[in-house]
Amino acid sequence: MRPVTATTATSSGSTHEVFNQPPPLAGHDVAADAALLEAAEREGAGWAVADLHRLGRLAGGEQAQRWGDEANRYEPRLLTHDRYGHRLDEVEFHPSWHRLMDVAVAEGLAGAAWADPRPGAHVARAAGFHVWSQVEAGHACPISMTYAVVPALRQSPELAAVYEPLLTSRVYDPGLRTPGQKRGLLAGMGMTEKQGGSDVRANTTTAAPAGDGTWTLRGHKWFTSAPMCDLFLVLAQAPGGLSCFLVPRVLPDGTRNVFRIQRLKDKLGNRSNASSEPEFDGTVAWLVGAEGQGVRTIIEMVAMTRLDCVIGSASGMRAALTQAIHHARHRAAFGGPLVEKAAMRNVLADLALESEAATALAIRLAGAVDRNEPLRRLAIPVGKFWVCKRQPAVVGEALECLGGNGYVEDSGLPRLYRDAPLNSIWEGSGNVQALDVLRAMRRAPESVEAFLAEAGAAAGADRHLDAAVADLRERLADTSDPEARARRVVERMALVLQGSLLVRHAPAAVADAFCASRLGGDWGQTFGTLSPSADLAAIVERAAAPE
Template sequence: MPPSTHTVTNQAPPLVDYDVFSADPALAEGVARHMTPERAEEARAELTALGRTAGSAQAQEWGRQANEHPPVLRTHDRYGHRIDEVDFHPAWHRLMEHAVTAGLTDAWSRPDGQLRRTAGFYVWSQVEAGHSCPVSMSHAAVPALRKEPALAAEWEPRLSSHVYDYGLERPAGDKLGAIAGMGMTEKQGGSDVRANTTEATPLTGEGAGEGEYTLLGHKWFCSAPMSDVFLVLAQAAPGKREGGLSCFLVPRVLPDGTRNAFRIQRLKDKLGNRSNASSEVEFDGTTWARRVGEEGRGVATIIEMVAATRLDCVTGSAALMRQAVAQATHHTAHRSAFGKLLIEQPLMRNVLADMALESEAATTLALRLAAAYDSAAGEGEQAAADRAFLRLALPTAKYWVTKRGVPLAGEALECLGGNGYVEESPMPRLLRESPLNSLWEGSGNVQALDVLRALQRSPESLNAFLTEIGRAHGADHRLDAATKDVFSQLADLDGIETRARRLVERMALVLQGSLLVRFAPAAVSDAFCASRLGGDWGAAFGTLPSGLDLESIVDRALPVA
């Protein structure tokens, strides 16, 4: 019935039924930039279809439902048998099904696979971020498994499948596709995985195969415990010189159809990421596992998985920022105050433009990293250069981009005012999700220290990083000055660890600035260099200096295909 007291006016319509891919020029242009015209056209068609689904009212409703109805742990069935299963709302499965069908667990089967998959992950993560965790790990497990060719031959086709086949009723060998999880951290160690105490004992005797072990211990954070298989770290032959921290593959269901000993103690009650099941698990000494890679080389083995998931952290944060900017610009383009649309108000335009710069810089950097991954898989000088570039650029980007999501999500929420603070809005979910990627796969300090290690141990990485930045030399005097400042900081090693964060932040900004100067419209690159590199920028969003083309920047950010 119509309201009896007033007429509802001046409210923005929901941001639905739009193409998430085509409405994002920074994304669409970036994909085309790094591909041949033929492959770019093929990718555009795929990503447009995914973008339309991502922007649909139905998909947005799935995201809402998956978070309103979080997973539930069932340790036992009605008869008292231990089952350790996690129940999900049907909306979760719809999200997972679309992600897997779209190839978001498969970057390995065709040219430009990393770039295509990264762009798709960016698009689909804007629907709902929680289910992106098992999607990311299933994709990222493949390079680690390739350290053990026999296991890779068995599991890579399952993990790269475009069929979502959920459930623990059958062994993975009888399914059309599989999902992977990961367990590294323990209570006493956290990021210091070498402090892990979980023990791996080799199986001996009749019927024991090579590389088979049993595990005894725990994992304080085990992601996606409903997955078919996990990569975990444990101490092989503890106390013996030939042992040490090693990587193991742990299936949930054994080849004969029986359940592996995989005890889910509880699900974590998290700030955000509510739709995803993060858990504490225990291995009881009968948990069957296969070693992946050499004994004592666990970190070196699983680091390939960590690197791939770190790229997804960058991409996921860039996607979150893009969705926050899309919501803010959409709302202000429909909401009026003081006689004008909010988007026309000079101060609001400054806020929106500032956030749009942050978003586009993150997106452009994520796509450059993905293109480097594709190149690095090949042979020759460019492949070697991109491998070296990633060694330094990836932790640098992981540090900076994931940290920018939190203030941007908060500022975007404020653009919607009270309408953004209520749970019917998507903004609270974005804000709660925003700190996650800076924690996952290594906090800010871990990333900063990783950059220092790369600088000390891999001089070729610094050369590749500086070569990338140098491609924009002479195009903007503020970028050139900031690059010189980075040189100065690198030359002064006194107290370098204490000021590592400051160094890594500056490196990230210079890298983003060099990419925008080369590839973004002049209005975008000029504003980025003037604020982030020129020093005329405040602590809050909305402090861009005068004289910039803010209208063009905001128009570019509007989610209108």
């Protein structure tokens, strides 16, 4: 790894001679990521590698970086009424938002994978989502929800027949118009309410049959992202219990449905994406799935958005790691390049382990979705719990690698840091994921068998992993105080699964260091505390983006 040699200041007397600053990180291929490409290949999407590199070069270019910056710098604006007092309930976005969305939809990162029968279609889509989300994370929200809505909508075939061809389109067609007159649609969801949060069974929004096959909704949702989507899946209390409904923004006759946006949320991060509080008052809706089975219906959508939370967090980690390594390769301190300093190299290697483990798990989960494996039921909430919680720690440490340079907005790391906690909260925070794992173990014992089979597939290859698998089996067999122990068990499940993947598929330097630190206990309480015997240089070299 050869860093750029730092220059020295001239004796011209200038106080603004720029030296020992890294060059801009632009013009690189974001998809030139060994961990990502190898995972995509083994999970059945080798046919998509050329497209990933094409997307990666776009993602690493100055133009896309400018789009991401502008979409966050010029935040969405709520337009409740026109000049005459008529309700609009629209959100205005900067043109760069639309450019990001256009690329994402055209590349098939929204619903296109469902229309592609090729093996590996969902893996290819996941890898592309990983690459493109490194440009800007906020616009990934409506892209993810559009991807996720299809399996839920299929529970009502007559609705799927109308909307699925447009949800799986590769055409981004913004603006509120009659769905049937558009070339492509986007979808969102409205689940949570102010009094319930994750406890959606406490929802008070009501649904009454209108007598013509439609339903009428009345209520107020608390956190509905991407309100300019064309349609939403919404939970409401019907006479037969909590049910799932399809709510289009524009009705088939061209009139606007009642979707009164009360306000946009003023959020910590994810600021390019509008999150709203919509009010329903006589809103027209169509029942999706069976009445009274709302959670069972919409959980098909939730599972896919949880998968994207894992992919998105792995993507954010990778973006931060790339910045940290780039800085360390080009910044000199205390007589030499930072990347050659033992303390910095240990930090970078530790971050690289976390990033590769997250990427390997995310793409493995996409493979399980692609092949509809029982593993997905248990492993997705396990991955969501752990990977999303690691992102803020990784981004924070990567930011520190740049010192003060990382704390200024121009570096891009403050935006990554503000966005980092979101995926751990969205679609159920840590406790919700841990409890969902317990529920899956009770209701789908075949998923436990699949999980243990996956974890044990590397038996005999690493003593730390073997001991961790044995320990995990004991923990899973212990039925005492399951809720109090849930987080500890799920954390162990995630680390064991990541260790198994790395032992089987990553270079020895990566797998050995991960298992010794995360499973064997040879690790401190902070990043940069790997054993000095680990092959730190090899780990960093593998993770470094090509210059």
